Amino acid sequence: MLEGKDLACVRGERTLFTHLNFTLREGELLLVQGANGSGKTSLLRMVCGLMAPESGEVLWRGEKIGAARESYHAEMAYFGHSPAVKEDLSAFENLDFACRLAGIPVKREEVKGALGHLGLGHCLNLPAKSLSQGQRRRVALSRLLLAKARLWILDEPLTALDQAALKLVQSLLGEHLRQGGMAVLTTHQPVMIPGIAPKILDLSA
Amino acid sequence: MSTSQTVIVLLRRELLLAMRRRGDVLTVLFFFVIVASLFPLGVGPDPKLLRLMGGGVVWVSALLAAMLSLGRMFASDHADGTLEQLVLTPTPPVVWITGKILAHWLVSGVPLILVAPVLGVQFGLSGEALGVLVFSLLLGTPVLSLIGAIGAALTLGLRGGGVLVSLLVLPLYIPVLIFGAGAVDGAMSGLGAEAHLSLLGGILILAFMLTPWAVSAALRISIE
Numbered sequence: 477m478l479e480g481k482d483l484a485c486v487r488g489e490r491t492l493f494t495h496l497n498f499t500l501r502e503g504e505l506l507l508v509q510g511a512n513g514s515g516k517t518s519l520l521r522m523v524c525g526l527m528a529p530e531s532g533e534v535l536w537r538g539e540k541i542g543a544a545r546e547s548y549h550a551e552m553a554y555f556g557h558s559p560a561v562k563e564d565l566s567a568f569e570n571l572d573f574a575c576r577l578a579g580i581p582v583k584r585e586e587v588k589g590a591l592g593h594l595g596l597g598h599c600l601n602l603p604a605k606s607l608s609q610g611q612r613r614r615v616a617l618s619r620l621l622l623a624k625a626r627l628w629i630l631d632e633p634l635t636a637l638d639q640a641a642l643k644l645v646q647s648l649l650g651e652h653l654r655q656g657g658m659a660v661l662t663t664h665q666p667v668m669i670p671g672i673a674p675k676i677l678d679l680s681a
Numbered sequence: 682m683s684t685s686q687t688v689i690v691l692l693r694r695e696l697l698l699a700m701r702r703r704g705d706v707l708t709v710l711f712f713f714v715i716v717a718s719l720f721p722l723g724v725g726p727d728p729k730l731l732r733l734m735g736g737g738v739v740w741v742s743a744l745l746a747a748m749l750s751l752g753r754m755f756a757s758d759h760a761d762g763t764l765e766q767l768v769l770t771p772t773p774p775v776v777w778i779t780g781k782i783l784a785h786w787l788v789s790g791v792p793l794i795l796v797a798p799v800l801g802v803q804f805g806l807s808g809e810a811l812g813v814l815v816f817s818l819l820l821g822t823p824v825l826s827l828i829g830a831i832g833a834a835l836t837l838g839l840r841g842g843g844v845l846v847s848l849l850v851l852p853l854y855i856p857v858l859i860f861g862a863g864a865v866d867g868a869m870s871g872l873g874a875e876a877h878l879s880l881l882g883g884i885l886i887l888a889f890m891l892t893p894w895a896v897s898a899a900l901r902i903s904i905e
Contacts, residue, residue: 526765527905550771558762564701565694576690577777578770603701 482532510679553625559616563605695784735804736865790822834899
C-alpha cells in the first residue's frame with residue numbers, strides 16, 4: 477500500500493499544493509490531474525523519492541520511503557519525462573543494461589520478447605539515435621514489462637505515442653492492475669481501462 | 682544483486698559508450714599531448730631546463746586534461762534521464778557512484794598514464810624518473826577523477842558549469858600536483874621519491890573512502 481500524508485510542495489516562491497493526502501491499494505490506479513505547472517511531475521518525483529517533500533511523508537507498506545529505500549526501489553518502476561535511453565546504445569543494449577543495473581536478472585530472450593511486445597522487434601540492434609521519440613519511449617516502456625515492479629509511477633506515459641501504442645499501454649496497465657499491481661499516472665489524455673475505475677487526484681482543485 | 686556485479690555492469694556500459702564515442706576520449710588525450718608539447722616551444726630548447734621542469738609540466742598537463750573530461754561524467758546521464766533511473770535502483774548510490782568514477786578514470790586517466798612516458802622522453806627525463814612519473818600518475822590520476830566527481834556532481838545542470846568546475850576543483854588538485862611533481866623531482870635529484878609517493882597513496886585512499894559519499898550528497902541536491 478502506498479500512502480501520501482499531508483504532502484506539500486514549494487517550488488521557488490510558489491506553493492504548488494499543500495495538505496495533499498492519498499491512499500493506493502493493490503489493484504488501484506491513481507490518476508493525477510491538473511493544469512500545466514500545477515505540480516504533477518513534482519508530486520510523482522516526491523512519491524518515488526527523487527525529491528523531498530516540503531512537509532508530510534510518503535509511506536510504502538506503512539514505512540517511510542526514505543527508511544525503506546532498498547525494498548521500495550526494488551518494487552517500484554519510474555517512467556519520467558526523459559526516457560533514459562542512451563543514444564549510442566542499441567535498443568537491446570539499453571534495455572539489457574537498464575535491467576541489470578536495476579538488479580533484475582534478465583535473459584536475452586526476455587529482453588527481445590519485451591521489445592517485440594512493444595513493436596520494436598525489427599530495431600533491436602539499431603542505435604537509439606536512429607529511433608524516433610515515440611520509439612524511444614516504447615523502449616523505456618518495455619522496461620516496465622521486465623521490471624515486474626508492484627508499483628508503476630508513470631509521468632505522461634502516453635505522449636508521443638501512436639494510436640496502437642496508446643491501446644497497448646492501456647492494456648498493459650489493465651493487466652498490471654488485475655494482477656494486483658498499483659499505478660500512479662499523470663496524463664492529459666483520457667485513460668480507459670475496462671473494469672478499473674481510477675482514483676482521481678486533481679491538483680488544480 | 683551484489684555490489685561487485687553492479688559495478689561490473691556499469692563499467693561494461695561506460696566502456697561500451699566510450700568505445701562508441703572514441704572522439705571524446707581522443708580529444709582529452711590530444712589535449713594532454715599538445716599542452717605538454719607547447720612548453721618547450723615557449724621556454725626554449727635548453728635541455729637542462731627542460732629536464733628540470735619535465736615532470737612538473739607533464740603533471741600540470743594531466744591536471745588540465747582531467748579537468749576537460751569532468752563535464753561528461755554525469756552530464757549526459759543527467760540529460761537523458763539515466764541518472765534518475767540509477768538513483769532509483771535498489772543499489773546504494775555510493776556503489777554505482779564508485780563505479781562511475783572508476784569508469785571515468787579508466788577512460789580518461791589511464792590513456793594519460795600510457796602516453797606520459799613518451800612525453801617524459803621528450804623532456805629528457807632519466808629512466809628512473811620516467812618510472813616514478815608513471816607510478817605517481819598511477820596513484821594521482823584516480824584522485825583527480827574522485828575529487829573531480831564532486832565538482833561535476835555539484836555543477837550538474839548549471840549554465841557555465843564547465844568554468845565553475847575548474848574554480849571548484851583546481852584548488853583541491855593542488856596537493857596532488859605538489860606531491861606528484863615532487864616525486865619526479867625527488868627521483869631526479871637523488872633524494873628519492875618514496876616520501877612523496879606514500880603521501881600520494883595516502884591521499885588516494887582517503888579520497889577513495891570519502892568522495893563517493895560527497896558525490897552522493899551533491900547529486901541528491903542537483904537532481905532535485
